[in-house]
Amino acid sequence: MMGTINNTLLHSVSLLIEESRKVLVRNVNTTMVFTYFHVGRMIVEEEQQGSQRAAYAESIISELSTHLTREYGKGFSKRNLEYFRQFYLLYRSKIAQSLIAQSKQSAEPSSIAQSLSAFSEVFRLSWTHYIHLMKIEDSEERKFYEIEAISNNWSVRELQRQFSSSLFERLVLSKNKASIKDLSSVGNVLEKPFDALKTPFVLEFLNLKESESYSESDLETAIINKLEHFMMELGKGFLFEGRQRRITLVGDHFYIDLVFYNRLLKCFVLIDLKIGKLSHQDLGQMQMYVNYYDRKIKLPDEKNTIGIVLCKEENKAVVEFTLPLNNEQIFAKEYKLYLPSKEDLRKQLEV
Known part of the structure; x- marks a missing residue:
């Protein structure tokens, strides 16, 4: 039948x-x-x-x-x-x-x-x-998580995870103290590339240990295996486009670790993974990737490409003197393989 x-x-x-x-x-x-x-x-x-x-x-x-x-x-x-x-x-x-x-x-x-x-x-x-x-004592922080839980359709488990990973503090650290009021009234609204960044990114769901040795390939594979979790950590509007995307320039091949598209920002987001300390060569390589996508891949009505070097250890001096003062496309951000202490992040906010 x-x-x-x-x-x-x-x-x-x-x-x-x-x-x-x-x-x-x-x-x-x-x-x-x-x-x-x-x-x-x-x-x-x-x-x-x-x-x-x-x-x-x-x-x-x-x-x-x-x-x-x-x-x-x-x-x-x-x-x-x-x-x-x-x-x-x-x-x-x-x-x-x-x-x-x-x-x-x-x-x-x-x-x-x-x-x-x-x-x-x-x-x-x-x-x-x-x-x-109700367990969140700070009213501004509580309002932020309520707005984000509604707009992102977070499960209770995801709400717990985002709070435990100190999403609120990490977004404030990536912006400025004046942004606290905005976060608590409208949530994290993506209007410019900087809005998509956190300090740091937290990748505890990969189950990689700080004490263990792993390669950039291992890190990439772990992210792909937990892609849904990684995209939740990236934030709103991200769509996965591919891994190891090849760029060929006069016979030389280069590979971008991860490529995403953000439908809210209307631009490509390129991510390179580095397991060591950030170098100026890393930023230069990302600049080349971004230039290529801007000139060869993106459509005329799309916004400029964003490049993020996700590294184990950021070097602020290298970033400052490698990138132009008006830079709005290339970013270096640390990642952590464990949930950071909320107390430590709040101390950074007070500095």
């Missing part, structure tokens, strides 16, 4: 089921976040009526947890109720007061459904995402 089913019908039905499941998951997540936000609101409002607030708050959460757990089972422990309270306090400014008032007026299904629709436009992540976001 299966052989008689029209492939178009099978594809259409499968697509409908998959999309319906996604909608169901989104609705379940929105309902959970909506419920926990308003439970937190009710706890806070009840606390504000007590005279001895600290002790009163403790007793409210403890007693409420006991009753809710008895009635509804797991999910309403004291710790979770404290999360609900914290969630409301941290995120109440995101919800218009009119919407909060509307949801307080009635518990009728129609009222809740209407509130849920508006609520889903503001809170677009799962409850588990928000639990991890």
Whole structure:
């Protein structure tokens, strides 16, 4: 019988089921976040009526947890109720007061459904995402990771990884201190080549050890084997074009390690891998690659090519005196094979 089913019908039905499941998951997540936000609101409002607030708050959460757990089972422990309270306090400014008032007026299904629709436009992540976001103490940093998680459709695991790799601090180090406000309000927007850079790039997912000897070929192969992870580390808009792309000049062959295209910047991005300390020859070679792509490969409506020398050890003096002062195409950036210490990166920000 299966052989008689029209492939178009099978594809259409499968697509409908998959999309319906996604909608169901989104609705379940929105309902959970909506419920926990308003439970937190009710706890806070009840606390504000007590005279001895600290002790009163403790007793409210403890007693409420006991009753809710008895009635509804797991999910309403004291710790979770404290999360609900914290969630409301941290995120109440995101919800218009009119919407909060509307949801307080009635518990009728129609009222809740209407509130849920508006609520889903503001809170677009799962409850588990928000639990991890609430653990970030700095409000600017927390806003940045929320924006990036939404715009990049990060899973909870990817959110954890990006936070653990200190993405926020690394982007700020690549730019300037004034960029912190921009990052926390709009996220990392790619408008110019410099926006795609981090200090340093973190490649801990390659599972290469600092103490082990490895070649540039080993590094390249490890990246290709973990290409999806590497592209997540590169950031938004990157498309893989190829590896070991050959350039031939008067019979001499040269090979670019990795070639990407960024659809947001509308340009090619060439990456050369160096396992040692950066040299001026490395920058000169990349300049040649970039010139070739600009003159022979890119289309007239595309932006100038970007070249990144990804090296084990950057040499700022060599970069300064090898590249022109107005350079906006060639960059040298260090990579790390381990997650950097957030404390060390923050110390660099204070310098």
